[in-house]
Amino acid sequence: MYDELLEKGDVVDIRYPAKGFIVVKPWGMRIIKHLYREFEDLLEEDGHHPVHFPAVIPEDNLRKEGEHFKGFESEVFWITRAGLKELQKKLILRPTSETAIYPMFALWIKGHSDLPVKVYLSEAVWRYETKATRPLIRGREFLWIETHDAFRTHEDAHAQVLKDLEIATKVIKELLKLDFIMVRRPDWDRFAGAEYTYAIDVLLPDGKVLQIATTHNLGQKFAKVFDIKFMDKDEQEKYVHQTCFGIGIYRILASIIYIHGDEVGLRLPSAVAPVQVAVIPVKPEAEEYAKEISKDIPYRTEVDLSQKSPGNKFFYWDKKGVPAKVVVGPKEMQEGTVTISMRTGEKITVPREKMVQVLSEKIKEYDEGLFKPIAIKDVSSLDELEQAIKEKKVARAGFCSISEEGKQCYQVIKEKFNAEVRGERIDIQESPEGMKCLVCGKEAKHVVYIAKQY
Amino acid sequence: MYDELLEKGDVVDIRYPAKGFIVVKPWGMRIIKHLYREFEDLLEEDGHHPVHFPAVIPEDNLRKEGEHFKGFESEVFWITRAGLKELQKKLILRPTSETAIYPMFALWIKGHSDLPVKVYLSEAVWRYETKATRPLIRGREFLWIETHDAFRTHEDAHAQVLKDLEIATKVIKELLKLDFIMVRRPDWDRFAGAEYTYAIDVLLPDGKVLQIATTHNLGQKFAKVFDIKFMDKDEQEKYVHQTCFGIGIYRILASIIYIHGDEVGLRLPSAVAPVQVAVIPVKPEAEEYAKEISKDIPYRTEVDLSQKSPGNKFFYWDKKGVPAKVVVGPKEMQEGTVTISMRTGEKITVPREKMVQVLSEKIKEYDEGLFKPIAIKDVSSLDELEQAIKEKKVARAGFCSISEEGKQCYQVIKEKFNAEVRGERIDIQESPEGMKCLVCGKEAKHVVYIAKQY
Numbered sequence: 085m086y087d088e089l090l091e092k093g094d095v096v097d098i099r100y101p102a103k104g105f106i107v108v109k110p111w112g113m114r115i116i117k118h119l120y121r122e123f124e125d126l127l128e129e130d131g132h133h134p135v136h137f138p139a140v141i142p143e144d145n146l147r148k149e150g151e152h153f154k155g156f157e158s159e160v161f162w163i164t165r166a167g168l169k170e171l172q173k174k175l176i177l178r179p180t181s182e183t184a185i186y187p188m189f190a191l192w193i194k195g196h197s198d199l200p201v202k203v204y205l206s207e208a209v210w211r212y213e214t215k216a217t218r219p220l221i222r223g224r225e226f227l228w229i230e231t232h233d234a235f236r237t238h239e240d241a242h243a244q245v246l247k248d249l250e251i252a253t254k255v256i257k258e259l260l261k262l263d264f265i266m267v268r269r270p271d272w273d274r275f276a277g278a279e280y281t282y283a284i285d286v287l288l289p290d291g292k293v294l295q296i297a298t299t300h301n302l303g304q305k306f307a308k309v310f311d312i313k314f315m316d317k318d319e320q321e322k323y324v325h326q327t328c329f330g331i332g333i334y335r336i337l338a339s340i341i342y343i344h345g346d347e348v349g350l351r352l353p354s355a356v357a358p359v360q361v362a363v364i365p366v367k368p369e370a371e372e373y374a375k376e377i378s379k380d381i382p383y384r385t386e387v388d389l390s391q392k393s394p395g396n397k398f399f400y401w402d403k404k405g406v407p408a409k410v411v412v413g414p415k416e417m418q419e420g421t422v423t424i425s426m427r428t429g430e431k432i433t434v435p436r437e438k439m440v441q442v443l444s445e446k447i448k449e450y451d452e453g454l455f456k457p458i459a460i461k462d463v464s465s466l467d468e469l470e471q472a473i474k475e476k477k478v479a480r481a482g483f484c485s486i487s488e489e490g491k492q493c494y495q496v497i498k499e500k501f502n503a504e505v506r507g508e509r510i511d512i513q514e515s516p517e518g519m520k521c522l523v524c525g526k527e528a529k530h531v532v533y534i535a536k537q538y
Numbered sequence: 539m540y541d542e543l544l545e546k547g548d549v550v551d552i553r554y555p556a557k558g559f560i561v562v563k564p565w566g567m568r569i570i571k572h573l574y575r576e577f578e579d580l581l582e583e584d585g586h587h588p589v590h591f592p593a594v595i596p597e598d599n600l601r602k603e604g605e606h607f608k609g610f611e612s613e614v615f616w617i618t619r620a621g622l623k624e625l626q627k628k629l630i631l632r633p634t635s636e637t638a639i640y641p642m643f644a645l646w647i648k649g650h651s652d653l654p655v656k657v658y659l660s661e662a663v664w665r666y667e668t669k670a671t672r673p674l675i676r677g678r679e680f681l682w683i684e685t686h687d688a689f690r691t692h693e694d695a696h697a698q699v700l701k702d703l704e705i706a707t708k709v710i711k712e713l714l715k716l717d718f719i720m721v722r723r724p725d726w727d728r729f730a731g732a733e734y735t736y737a738i739d740v741l742l743p744d745g746k747v748l749q750i751a752t753t754h755n756l757g758q759k760f761a762k763v764f765d766i767k768f769m770d771k772d773e774q775e776k777y778v779h780q781t782c783f784g785i786g787i788y789r790i791l792a793s794i795i796y797i798h799g800d801e802v803g804l805r806l807p808s809a810v811a812p813v814q815v816a817v818i819p820v821k822p823e824a825e826e827y828a829k830e831i832s833k834d835i836p837y838r839t840e841v842d843l844s845q846k847s848p849g850n851k852f853f854y855w856d857k858k859g860v861p862a863k864v865v866v867g868p869k870e871m872q873e874g875t876v877t878i879s880m881r882t883g884e885k886i887t888v889p890r891e892k893m894v895q896v897l898s899e900k901i902k903e904y905d906e907g908l909f910k911p912i913a914i915k916d917v918s919s920l921d922e923l924e925q926a927i928k929e930k931k932v933a934r935a936g937f938c939s940i941s942e943e944g945k946q947c948y949q950v951i952k953e954k955f956n957a958e959v960r961g962e963r964i965d966i967q968e969s970p971e972g973m974k975c976l977v978c979g980k981e982a983k984h985v986v987y988i989a990k991q992y
Contacts, residue, residue: 097642102596102629107642110587110657117588133564134571138679139593139631139662140615142556158621161594163631165616166666175556177593177617177631188551188561197845203564207662208593212620225592391651 085289086218086342092349092403093341096219104217104224111404112337114358116227119333120206122259122355123229126251132202132231137184139207140175145183149309152182155276159211161224177210182277182302182328185232186310193324195315196236200244204231206333220338221294221538229331234312234324241301241325245282248299248329249511252284256296259355261454262286262339264296265478265533267507270486270494279303285506285533286339287458291476293506293535296335302326344454350405351427353454354383354447361443362401363387366394366413373417377410380440383447402427407450408443426450460533464522466500469534473501478535482519482528493523497534506533539743540796541673546803546857547795550673558671558678565858566791568812570681573787574660576713576809577683580705581658586685589657591638593664594629599637603763606636609730613665615678631664636731636756636782639686640764647778649769650690654698658685660787674792675748675992683785688766688778695755695779699736702753702783703965706738710750713809715908716740716793718750719932719987721961724940724948733757739960739987740793741912745930747960747989750789756780798908804859805881807908808837808901815897816855817841820848820867827871831864834894837901856881861904862897880904914987918976920954923988927955932989936973936982947977951988960987 090096095112108116124134140163147153161177164170178184193201210225217223231248235241249266256262269281278300285293307323316322344351354360360383365374371389378387388397401409411423416433423433426446434442461472463479472479484490486508494505508530519528544550549566562570578588594617601607615631618624632638647655660683671677685702689695703720710716723735732754739747761777770776798805808814814837819828825843832841842851855863865877870887877887880900888896915926917933926933938944940962948959962984973982
């Protein structure tokens with residue numbers, strides 16, 4: 085189903101001759117550019133500025149933070165030669181940019197008036213994935229946004245983590261109409277080097293969850309390793325508090341395709357549809373009328389002047405996920421009307437003067453109609469968990485602990501079902517009162533969500 | 539001078555611990571984002587679509603076009619290891635994307651109705667430069683745009699090359715106010731694999747020219763190597779005709795900084811200034827008034843609420859190259875006026891109601907004032923050429939030939955002055971009638987431009 089949707093939507097080409105690397109075709113890249121812009125606008129509003137950092141990191145930098153290096157050692161690409169020469173100082177392709185950026189932060193930050201520093205990168209990273217790869221979901225190169233922030237206090241850093249989640253919610257839920265669970269990850273599943281990790285998971289139709297964004301409070305750990313200090317108001321030299329936020333642009337695109345798509349093809353949220361309205365003349369003599377009315381439409385519009393039959397034109401734009409088609413033929417020309425044909429199948433003929441208003445209402449309805457809440461099933465035993473997994477739902481259960489002491493119970497779940505404890509919800513408050521851990525039966529300290537993951 | 543400007547403008551950081559790689563700081567990256575958007579908008583208007591191609595190219599691909607491989611062999615970075623494993627199939631970091639893209643074109647293009655294909659990438663490339671590097675001018679990583687187009691006929695390809703130059707002119711000359719010479723490169727200086735290369739050179743204040751954009755007619759050479767064929771209207775299978783166009787975003791930024799900058803700092807063309815108008819309250823009690831009037835300003839505006847003295851605020855925004863400052867204090871508040879203070883030093887106090895109109899006029903004047911024609915000197919002997927180079931001008935001279943047969947004369951110039959024959963002008967027609975080659979004294983077939991280059 086997913087692979088068919090990629091094909092129908094003409095989103096990517098998976099035939100690039102290097103394993104795990106894909107080409108993003110024009111339609112896919114146009115969606116991605118809108119995704120970037122939506123996130124970047126909100127990040128900039130929140131005081132982030134764009135920066136560019138090199139794609140390569142000297143080996144020494146990566147090695148500096150031990151836990152971080154261990155987390156990435158087995159999955160980085162190494163540049164060992166340049167031209168015809170062996171490099172004395174080897175370089176890695178960045179798998180994420182902490183160890184590229186933080187040595188520069190140490191140079192940039194001197195006093196409290198330099199803080200906060202809030203920057204973002206909209207670029208690719210590379211990881212040598214050895215698990216099975218899947219286009220846009222898991223690959224050896226992916227496009228994302230990473231923000232890196234430094235603050236005076238721990239509270240400022242925590243507030244940023246919450247702000248990051250607010251930005252993610254605005255785009256992912258409100259614009260893209262993707263439901264998700266927002267959780268604090270168990271301690272065994274934190275980002276290498278973070279104090280705590282908050283993450284956003286969507287549920288794909290095959291029953292597996294996909295992490296599409298994460299924000300980390302890094303505390304002062306990296307600051308100490310990279311010596312990022314500032315003179316505070318009280319004349320004391322202190323380490324900064326840091327956060328970083330990863331927005332998986334590829335994975336969000338994958339989610340739009342897989343979750344919203346249907347048997348016909350893509351169904352794109354209007355916010356990121358490269359073409360929001362396709363204007364389709366069904367006869368050559370309607371082409372001028374089509375061009376004329378297209379000028380009135382305050383959406384990203386394309387007039388389809390191809391030689392295809394009307395049916396093939398409809399099919400083409402439906403596959404590509406365009407929200408609305410405005411269809412005009414001799415009848416509409418004579419009547420001074422247009423026929424609005426939505427991706428949902430709904431059709432309505434309206435006078436030309438009403439077109440813009442009706443389009444706006446119908447596109448809004450269409451967007452709302454895309455939203456479908458995540459299927460969640462309460463479970464209180466491993467049998468019930470198995471059932472939830474079979475039903476392709478996310479299981480909600482009592483759990484003894486998401487600190488290290490709960491790891492044993494997690495490992496039972498991992499071994500039996502190859503499933504993951506995704507963590508404790510943070511977008512809503514849930515009390516574990518009266519619940520037991522579904523594995524050990526001890527009193528539950530957390531309500532957690534469990535599912536297989538990508 | 540240039541290094542000071544980079545520092546004053548806070549554009550890049552050259553302390554990144556890998557030689558030849560630089561960090562672009564927020565102010566620099568914000569300018570770059572505007573540069574990208576100006577070019578991309580025109581490219582899209584001309585029917586180009588964005589795509590993403592992997593940063594890595596399998597060795598085999600690069601090797602396919604022999605001349606092209608020879609051109610890049612000594613300057614590519616090699617990825618030989620992944621994780622803890624030697625790679626069986628080595629990868630290179632793309633130095634340019636022809637050999638990544640064209641195998642995919644072979645898969646995408648079947649019939650004449652698939653043509654033209656016109657795509658662009660806005661991404662980084664990597665070249666192992668062994669010459670002295672200079673920030674934004676010559677480095678081991680740079681940001682650019684590359685377009686890759688395929689056409690039915692040679693005429694279509696040639697028309698695209700001209701269209702590319704038109705787009706470059708619109709942005710570089712009309713918006714960015716940079717004068718340039720547009721030339722056909724001599725045959726010994728063509729892009730590896732191209733039929734002919736047209737290029738745009740600016741003249742930097744140190745007397746060297748810098749190539750900031752090039753467009754190439756690749757003919758059918760790559761098409762034959764990568765087997766990019768289509769079924770034409772006449773039922774014959776034919777090879778496509780290709781062009782590619784490189785827009786050096788880093789180098790254009792360098793040119794803006796170096797050519798427009800003065801002893802104070804940057805002077806940014808308003809089109810790409812991240813802040814076009816800085817609103818400066820000179821006393822805390824004017825802050826509210828400053829915020830209020832800033833809402834009326836239809837430009838990218840920032841209100842400077844920092845704790846700095848008024849003088850330091852002026853200095854800060856002047857260094858960063860912001861075209862206009864709107865200054866308000868108790869006097870302006872009382873009178874209901876604002877003081878417009880331009881980067882040129884011009885100052886004028888106007889009633890609030892007139893602010894927008896005057897700003898618009900003054901910013902237009904400011905932009906026009908940035909333009910300064912390239913200094914060109916006619917020469918007819920090697921002595922005169924030496925003099926032109928000393929005067930930091932581009933020399934214009936008669937030249938025997940820009941085909942291979944002129945290479946000997948070129949080599950004399952290269953050896954004596956380390957200068958380059960940039961080629962024959964194509965934006966204006968110049969007749970060599972009555973001129974002699976400044977080296978061999980034979981009848982001149984071309985009027986060429988000669989200068990040292992970066």
